[in-house]
Amino acid sequence: MARPTELPTMESGGNKHHAERAAPGSERLHESATEVFPGGVSHNIRYHEPHPLYVESASGATIRDVDGNEYVDYWMNHQTSVLGHAYPAVVEAVQEQAADGLHYGTPNETGLAFARKILEAFPAAERLRFTSSGTEATMYAVRLARATTGKDHILKAEGGWHGGSSDLSSAVHSPFDRRTTAGLPPGVEEHVHAFPINDEAAVEDLFEQYDVGGVIVEPMLLAGGGVECEADFLTFLREETRRRDAQLIFDEVVTGFRVSPGSYQARVGIEPDLTTFGKVAGGGLPIGGLAGRADLFERAKPNANVPPEQAILAGGGTFTMNPMTATAGLATLEVLESEPVYEHTESWGERVRSRLAEIFADRGVDARVLGTSSLFCPHFEPEAPLTDVKAVETATNRSALVKFHDRLIDRGHYHLPGHMGSVSYQTTEAQLEDLLESSEEVIQELQAEEVL
Numbered sequence: 001m002a003r004p005t006e007l008p009t010m011e012s013g014g015n016k017h018h019a020e021r022a023a024p025g026s027e028r029l030h031e032s033a034t035e036v037f038p039g040g041v042s043h044n045i046r047y048h049e050p051h052p053l054y055v056e057s058a059s060g061a062t063i064r065d066v067d068g069n070e071y072v073d074y075w076m077n078h079q080t081s082v083l084g085h086a087y088p089a090v091v092e093a094v095q096e097q098a099a100d101g102l103h104y105g106t107p108n109e110t111g112l113a114f115a116r117k118i119l120e121a122f123p124a125a126e127r128l129r130f131t132s133s134g135t136e137a138t139m140y141a142v143r144l145a146r147a148t149t150g151k152d153h154i155l156k157a158e159g160g161w162h163g164g165s166s167d168l169s170s171a172v173h174s175p176f177d178r179r180t181t182a183g184l185p186p187g188v189e190e191h192v193h194a195f196p197i198n199d200e201a202a203v204e205d206l207f208e209q210y211d212v213g214g215v216i217v218e219p220m221l222l223a224g225g226g227v228e229c230e231a232d233f234l235t236f237l238r239e240e241t242r243r244r245d246a247q248l249i250f251d252e253v254v255t256g257f258r259v260s261p262g263s264y265q266a267r268v269g270i271e272p273d274l275t276t277f278g279k280v281a282g283g284g285l286p287i288g289g290l291a292g293r294a295d296l297f298e299r300a301k302p303n304a305n306v307p308p309e310q311a312i313l314a315g316g317g318t319f320t321m322n323p324m325t326a327t328a329g330l331a332t333l334e335v336l337e338s339e340p341v342y343e344h345t346e347s348w349g350e351r352v353r354s355r356l357a358e359i360f361a362d363r364g365v366d367a368r369v370l371g372t373s374s375l376f377c378p379h380f381e382p383e384a385p386l387t388d389v390k391a392v393e394t395a396t397n398r399s400a401l402v403k404f405h406d407r408l409i410d411r412g413h414y415h416l417p418g419h420m421g422s423v424s425y426q427t428t429e430a431q432l433e434d435l436l437e438s439s440e441e442v443i444q445e446l447q448a449e450e451v452l
Helices: 024-033 088-100 109-121 134-149 200-209 231-243 263-268 294-300 323-338 341-362 389-394 398-410 429-448
Strands: 055-059 062-065 070-073 127-131 153-157 192-195 212-217 247-252 274-278 288-292 367-370 375-380
Touching: 070 429, 088 323, 109 127, 109 288, 109 323, 127 134, 127 294, 134 153, 134 212, 134 247, 134 274, 134 288, 134 294, 153 200, 192 200, 200 212, 200 231, 212 231, 231 247, 247 263, 263 274, 323 341, 341 367, 341 375, 341 429, 375 398, 398 429
Parallel strands: 153 192, 153 212, 212 247, 247 274
Antiparallel strands: 055 062, 062 070, 127 288, 274 288, 367 375
């Protein structure tokens, strides 16, 4: 086991007493990047004021920027690194595989073994196809739902983020009837309809209005601040999709293998027709995939005995099933099986959530901390129950959350401002105690400045 036992030494600009992060190297690189990338970034989510950090290395639970500042990392590679960064067993396995070739463009035994491991985690799944990203996985999942049911309409949750494909780029942020992006083909948005999570009546109404082929939902909406579907609501979706001959798709790209060995669906005991996965499963390398019943993939076979117009393109891509990702994924899953990873991350995650709630209450700050397992995100001054994404986005003090995270970065605790945080297997007790102490200091500052 490779978890560190002591809090790493924070160098200049990275300690908790530092009032403003000194990162001239990151600032210089960002200015240069504006001549290369639109807005200076290749992924909009990674931009934050005054400029993003440029990281040069990561190990354990920490990242180091180009200016030599170290930060305890709670963003963890878009919540991918449940083991922490550069976990020794994973690094060693990947290095050995690299010597044998990075990718072959053919099937390989490592990829087959990796696929079998993933299917073992999802009891309802009998077949899977790899992709290179979660976006591709969800795109193919809704395609399978439409093709296997013969129905064109898809239901999704308001605030659900399923990647940037045209099929699902709607109802991502409030107001949910506003277009998410320009450039969508005519008619795409007319075939995707959104419902507030935990609202059974809204779902029933949409089923009555449209010929629905599938329902896709994240059991926990990470981009939506951590609001969760209630178990009864997920049970309702399971029963309603069966009754209506529609496919139920759980998007577990983020929660897959992070919240339990069997992902979120195992926590609630509900089996969807299709599951999309990614992030954690790839051990830090690009990964995506969809798994489900064998009959759903029949027409996706290369030798499917069907007319060409009835064949289904689902899965594929140049780098799918590459041995580097398969090796990293297998090594990660083996650690998850053999080490007390979930015991550690569940315990630390609950500790952060409960202690933050205590700090806010003691300081007289109205706040609610959402999250489960290793995940956590506070929301300040809620004006309504945080039961759906609309409430998170329109009835909380979002500006205060960004400032809270930004001040924590100044103290050596990295969060992507405004987004969910997480602990890893290599996060230590000392690091968490420092996070909590720093959080209390930041709250005091924000109260003095009348931000809260």
